[in-house]
Amino acid sequence: MSLAPGSVIGIIGGGQLGRMSAIAAARLGFAAHIFSPEAEGPASQVAAFNTIADYADQAALRRFATAVDVITFEFENVPTEGLALLASLKPVHPSPEILRVSQDRLLEKRFLNDTGLPTAPWIEVLDETGLAAAFATIGLPAVLKTTRLGYDGKGQAMLRQPADAAIAFATLAPKPLVLEGFVDYAAEISVMVARGADGQIVAFDPAENRHKHHILDLTLAPAPLPPELLAEAGAMARIIADKLGLVGVLGVEMFVTATGGLLVNEIAPRPHNSGHWTLDACPFSQFDMHIRAVAGLPLPLTTRHSDAVMKNLVGPEDLALWPRILGTPGLIAHHYGKKDARPGRKMGHVTRLFPKGGLPGEFGIADALNIE
Ligand SMILES: Nc1ncnc2c1ncn2[C@@H]1O[C@H](COP(=O)(O)OP(=O)(O)O)[C@@H](O)[C@H]1O
Ligand SMILES: [Mg+2]
Structure with a gap:
């Protein structure tokens, strides 16, 4: 199915990525409809239509889906139930399954390794005992990360010595975590x-x-x-x-x-x-x-x-x-x-x-x- 000019592209998320996507949509004669909790955010300012509501607001998501021809994202962390509701009403690209994988560092790394693509060594960490075992295997330095909701380096801590582990474990949430070998990249x-x-x-x-x-x-x-x-x-x-x-x-x-x-x-x-x-x-x-x-x-x-x-x-x-x-x-x-x-x-x-x-x-x- 290809959309004709005049069609409405629904974009979940109201930040700068949504703004620049809405501008690109307008260039092809599409109208953007932004779903965002924030009124007058970067994307809403340049969009034809706006729904201002929480990402967990099922009634608002339903109204939004009804009003658009296709749904996409500039913000990945939409709750799973919301995604399922949207996908039951309109085509959603990329698919909720792809979002599920990319929202979760463990699923993401498993997918990459299963596909034959190399990552830094990593181990899932459920508790402090698991963390000690993980850095015994991976070595230090290492990076301890939340599996969900990290961005711009938030939700991660560098471990240089065993003593760093307890504080990092206590501060990072939600659990589980993942320990990654530190890559001394070029x-x-x-x-x-x-x-x-x-x-x-x-x-x-x-x-x-x-x-x-x-x-x-x-x-x-x-x-x-x-x-x-x-x-x-x-x-x-x-x-x-x-x-x-x-x-x-x-x-x-x-x-x-x-x-x-x-x-x-x-x-x-x-x-x-x-x-x-x-x-x-x-x-x-x-x-x-x-x-x-x-x-x-x-x-x-x-x-x-x-x-x-x-x-x-x-x-x-x-x-x-x-x-x-x-x-x-x-x-x-x-x-x-x-x-x-x-x-x-x-x-x-x-x-x-x-x-x-x-x-x-x-x-x-x-x-x-x-x-x-
Ligand atoms: N295993 C690692 N080894 C070395 N540097 C890392 C490692 N993981 C993350 N970093 C550094 O931290 C940055 C942010 O980490 P990333 O996993 O991309 O999380 P996000 O972008 O979601 O905050 C990376 O771009 C990189 O500079
Ligand atoms: Mg990154």
Whole structure:
């Protein structure tokens, strides 16, 4: 089934990913209907229709589903009962089963390993005895994580010595937890992959991600790594999209190890912060791809016409640069319309394009934005 212009795409979640998806939907003549607990959030500001309600409000979910033609997400942690209700009323892409896997680090890692894809070593941790046994096997340092509801490094703790275990175990919730071997990675990369309803799979070029205080700070596209490695990362992302029977776009985060191997860290079945560079460096962005896929339309090209550096604008400090960013020719600025610039909150992002092959070297990356 492919949707005709005028159709309504329901998007669960009201943040910046929903905002940019709604804009992509509008470009194709669709109307976006946002379901979000927050009135006048980033997505609601640019959407044709809004339902403001809690994600657990079954009556509101039912009304929303009745009012739209297809349902997708920019927020993954919708309660399972709500997902089941939505799926009983309208097509939901990606499927609730994919959300179930990606919402839970244990199911996610099991799926990846069963698919033959390598991850950091990991062990499920149910109690403190289990934790001691787990780090006896995995060794230290290691990272202890919640299996659910983690984002931007929240819900995880680094264990450097056995004494760190008790506090970490007590603080992290909900249980169970998962202990992962610490990867002394050479780089973090991500691949945005999309699969259409007909099984067509396309992938954008892998990008390198650099974090600051556990929040994505910079994305470099393409990742400045050997072409064989990038090809392998792309192939792994395609396998994931295929195995999941994905419809929509999905971000695959990977570690590049010191020896040039790839480990999958996590997957997110939605547009992803590390794919924002596609808005400006490609004719069709990750959001265009996502809307096309969920609307049952053919997927366009993932061609990159430029190289790009994307920087997140996080919290009041980065937002204070806004006037200077606007005054700097060549910076492509994106504001998410959030009223309140709390510390650590993603307020917008800015992209600078470079001719293909022209990304600045390591020395120039820090100054790549050259905000005047
Ligand atoms: N096993 C690990 N080894 C080394 N660094 C890690 C490991 N797990 C997570 N990290 C670091 O923490 C960041 C956030 O972890 P991640 O599992 O992606 O959770 P989320 O993005 O949901 O907060 C990663 O991007 C990486 O920089
Ligand atoms: Mg992550």
